[in-house]
Amino acid sequence: MMAREAMPKPMLQIENLKTYYPVRRGLFGRASGFVKAVDDVSLTLYEGETLGLVGESGCGKSSIGRSVVRLERPHAGRVLFEGEDITHVSQSELRPVRQRIQMVFQDPYASLHPRMRIFDTLAEPMIAHRLAKRGDVQAEVERLLQLVGLPRAAAHRYPHEFSGGQKQRIGIARALSLKPKLIVCDEPVSALDVSIQAQILGLLQDLQEELKLTYLFIAHGIGAVKQVSTRVAVMYLGRIVELAPSESLFRQPRHPYTKLLLGAYHPPDPLLRGMDRPIIRGDMPDPSRLPPGCRFHTRCPYARERCRGEDPSLTNDEHAVACHYPLA
Numbered sequence: 001m002m003a004r005e006a007m008p009k010p011m012l013q014i015e016n017l018k019t020y021y022p023v024r025r026g027l028f029g030r031a032s033g034f035v036k037a038v039d040d041v042s043l044t045l046y047e048g049e050t051l052g053l054v055g056e057s058g059c060g061k062s063s064i065g066r067s068v069v070r071l072e073r074p075h076a077g078r079v080l081f082e083g084e085d086i087t088h089v090s091q092s093e094l095r096p097v098r099q100r101i102q103m104v105f106q107d108p109y110a111s112l113h114p115r116m117r118i119f120d121t122l123a124e125p126m127i128a129h130r131l132a133k134r135g136d137v138q139a140e141v142e143r144l145l146q147l148v149g150l151p152r153a154a155a156h157r158y159p160h161e162f163s164g165g166q167k168q169r170i171g172i173a174r175a176l177s178l179k180p181k182l183i184v185c186d187e188p189v190s191a192l193d194v195s196i197q198a199q200i201l202g203l204l205q206d207l208q209e210e211l212k213l214t215y216l217f218i219a220h221g222i223g224a225v226k227q228v229s230t231r232v233a234v235m236y237l238g239r240i241v242e243l244a245p246s247e248s249l250f251r252q253p254r255h256p257y258t259k260l261l262l263g264a265y266h267p268p269d270p271l272l273r274g275m276d277r278p279i280i281r282g283d284m285p286d287p288s289r290l291p292p293g294c295r296f297h298t299r300c301p302y303a304r305e306r307c308r309g310e311d312p313s314l315t316n317d318e319h320a321v322a323c324h325y326p327l328a
Helices: 061-068 091-100 118-128 134-147 152-156 164-176 194-211 222-228 246-251 256-263 305-309
Strands: 010-025 030-046 050-054 076-081 101-104 182-186 214-219 231-236 239-245
Touching: 010 061, 010 214, 030 061, 030 214, 030 239, 050 061, 050 222, 061 182, 061 214, 091 101, 101 164, 118 134, 118 152, 118 164, 134 152, 134 164, 164 194, 194 214, 194 222, 214 222, 222 246, 231 246, 231 256, 239 246, 239 256
Parallel strands: 050 214, 050 231, 101 182, 182 214
Antiparallel strands: 010 030, 010 076, 231 239
């Protein structure tokens, strides 16, 4: 993987992003509050790297991905792609941007149209964006299938005829059909068997090297993030609590939440499985009623009085952490 020094060119810049969802109650469904899924998040993704975004379910990481591709409209903040502000552009202006930013979804079963042949699923985006003439589409579809390790005959079959791993390969091929620069991978292996997960992760890494792709890789599985990421951002209750090069973060986490998250990961070595490991106590607070101070203090074994009243900011260094008392 590429070192940060070799990636001076930002591809994606997320600045003070806020994505809120209204909490509706009562007979008329009036908004009585907001779930702050993404609350003042800033990230930079460099060309050619994989930025892993990890955290528990409900922390807001998928909302960041959906906001980047504009499947969700942000409440505030900006998303810049190759220097262009795409946060509030119209649907017609967004069309050429979506050619360069694609998404691989979590559920390969739900992401494919059950009544469309695989050929039509892959051909339709290329024709709609005028990236291939009708006479060349057959060859392009076969090339895409070959890229993701599927036979040419797969083009004439329907989604229900494939396994989960094969469906995800088709989802990756569909994302590649528009020749994007950035792919947002929203938990692309979490619905797959462990052995198939390894195959899909290996495929994504091979495609990145061959096609010079950039990934925003969203997952709650530490193992997948560790395998593919150049840098890792750890998210908790709508905020980034730690951001560091992958090697540094896994070797010496500085935020208590990251340490506990890593402690919950069970490596494949059977000799290590029996070791005592710290676990995260309690449940995540209601995101519509955030606790005062540090959002993790209600579950943090190291919390002090300051943590209960003062919200820490993310430091501005290579191994950034949002903690009043970071771990050594």
